[in-house]
Amino acid sequence: MGVSRASNGIVTAAFGIGGLVAGSLIGYVSDRTQNRIGPQLCASVLYVVSGLVLYFAKHFYQIVIFRLILGIASSIADTMLFTTVADVYPANLLGFKMAVIFVFDNIxxxxxxxxxxxxYEHMGVGGIAIIAIALGLFELQ
Known part of the structure; x- marks a missing residue:
């Protein structure tokens, strides 16, 4: 795409910026509405959208947009994951349940x-985008 290697920092930062904004807002909205499913479905749709942006990306700014949308989706999904676990399990089991989540997160x-x-070596960017789209659609099932 003709950009410097230093531009990787912009791509990485875009994910964090999307996550910072979305995580703060979605936690507040979810608590006020007591709705956990709506935001999770929104995250799934955003995963599909991010995959589509990546699939058709021809310019650097489109990769930045992909990462921004991906950061938003990831932050919403993670926030809803922890919120749902806290809703479902009693306080005396929360430590263990959260630890299980972090074990799989680290894996x-x-x-x-x-x-x-x-x-990426075998399928290229298009293949990675198709995987992202498929996982987002699977989650919508």
């Missing part, structure tokens, strides 16, 4: 880049 953080790199 994902370790394996994601390895598996994603291999998938």
């Amino acid at each position: 994902g953080n370790m394996l994601g880049p390895l598996l994603g790199g291999k998938a």
